[in-house]
Amino acid sequence: MLPHTLVRIVRGTVDMKTQNETTLTVFYNDDYINPSDIETRTKAKPIAELIEQGVVPGVRLASPTMATREQLLQVHSEAYVDQIWGESDVLRGSILASTGGVLAAVNQAINDGASGSLSSGLHHAKHNRYDGFCYVNGLALAALHAIEFFSLQDVGILDLDAHCGGGTFELVGNHPQVRLSDVSVVGYDTWSSSDPRHFIKIVKSADQYLDEVKNSLEHLCGIDFLIYNAGMDPFEDGGGMRGITREILEERERLVAQWCIDTQTPAFFVLAGGYTSSKLDLDGLAKLHIPTIKEFRRILSSK
Numbered sequence: 001m002l003p004h005t006l007v008r009i010v011r012g013t014v015d016m017k018t019q020n021e022t023t024l025t026v027f028y029n030d031d032y033i034n035p036s037d038i039e040t041r042t043k044a045k046p047i048a049e050l051i052e053q054g055v056v057p058g059v060r061l062a063s064p065t066m067a068t069r070e071q072l073l074q075v076h077s078e079a080y081v082d083q084i085w086g087e088s089d090v091l092r093g094s095i096l097a098s099t100g101g102v103l104a105a106v107n108q109a110i111n112d113g114a115s116g117s118l119s120s121g122l123h124h125a126k127h128n129r130y131d132g133f134c135y136v137n138g139l140a141l142a143a144l145h146a147i148e149f150f151s152l153q154d155v156g157i158l159d160l161d162a163h164c165g166g167g168t169f170e171l172v173g174n175h176p177q178v179r180l181s182d183v184s185v186v187g188y189d190t191w192s193s194s195d196p197r198h199f200i201k202i203v204k205s206a207d208q209y210l211d212e213v214k215n216s217l218e219h220l221c222g223i224d225f226l227i228y229n230a231g232m233d234p235f236e237d238g239g240g241m242r243g244i245t246r247e248i249l250e251e252r253e254r255l256v257a258q259w260c261i262d263t264q265t266p267a268f269f270v271l272a273g274g275y276t277s278s279k280l281d282l283d284g285l286a287k288l289h290i291p292t293i294k295e296f297r298r299i300l301s302s303k
C-alpha cells in the first residue's frame, strides 16, 4: 500500500468516526506530577481538575501507559537515558508518564482527528542532555512515532512556546519528513536553517504576534499530521511579552484549531511552557491553558 493511500484512509477514518464521536481525549494521570518541581511538572494536576469539573464539556481524561526505555532511545543517547533512569522514582515516573501520554495522544489523534496530553517540558531536551526544564523531547519522539507507525509522509511540529525549540531542531531538523514552525518571543535556545521545510520567527512586539502565528500555520500547509506545542509563557502577566494578553492567546488557539479544521489535518496538543508570577497564581495559569483544550474540542465538534 502506498503511504499516500494510507494517509487518505486515515483521514477517511477521522471523518467517519467523528460524525458520532465528539469527545476529546486528553491524556493525564497523577504520575505526571512531581510535587517539588516547577510548573512544568505540577500544573497538569489543576488543569486535569478543571477538566473533571466540566469546565470544557465533551472532554475526557485518559491514563496513558508509561514510555519505555526503548522509546526514549529513539531520540536520546544511551548515557543520557541511563541518567534519567538514575533520577528519583517520582521524577522518573513523571518523565515516563508524560512521555507515554504524548505517544498515546499521537495514536488517539490519528484515530479521532484531535487529542491532547497535559505533558510539558519537551522542546529544549537534546540528544545527550536535559535543558531548560525539559528531559525528554516528546515532540521529536512523536514525529518519529507518527512517521514509523502510521506511514505518514510529512509531519509538522508547531511550537508556540515563548522560547525557541532548539532541542527539537537538533533531533529532527534534518529529517526529510519533519517540518518545523516556531514562533517565539525570546531567543532562548534559538536555531536557524536555510532548509525551506523550516520556519522560525522571534517576534519583537506583541502587535506582530498573531500575524507570525498565521505565517507559521501557512508554512505548514500540506502536512499530514500536526504536533502542537501550546506554550502559554508568551503571556504578559506570566513573564512573557508586554501586550500578549489572555485574549491574544485565545485568538491564537482559535487560529490553530481553525487551521486544523480547514485543512482537515489530524492534530494533538501538549501544554509546553507557562509559569506563575506575582500576577498569575497556579489556578490562573491552569485556566490560561483551557482555551487550547476548548479549541481542540471544537475541531471534533466541527466535523
Ligand SMILES: [Zn+2]
Pocket (backbone or CB within 6 Å): 161, 162, 163, 231, 233, 272, 273, 274
Ligand atoms: Zn518556554
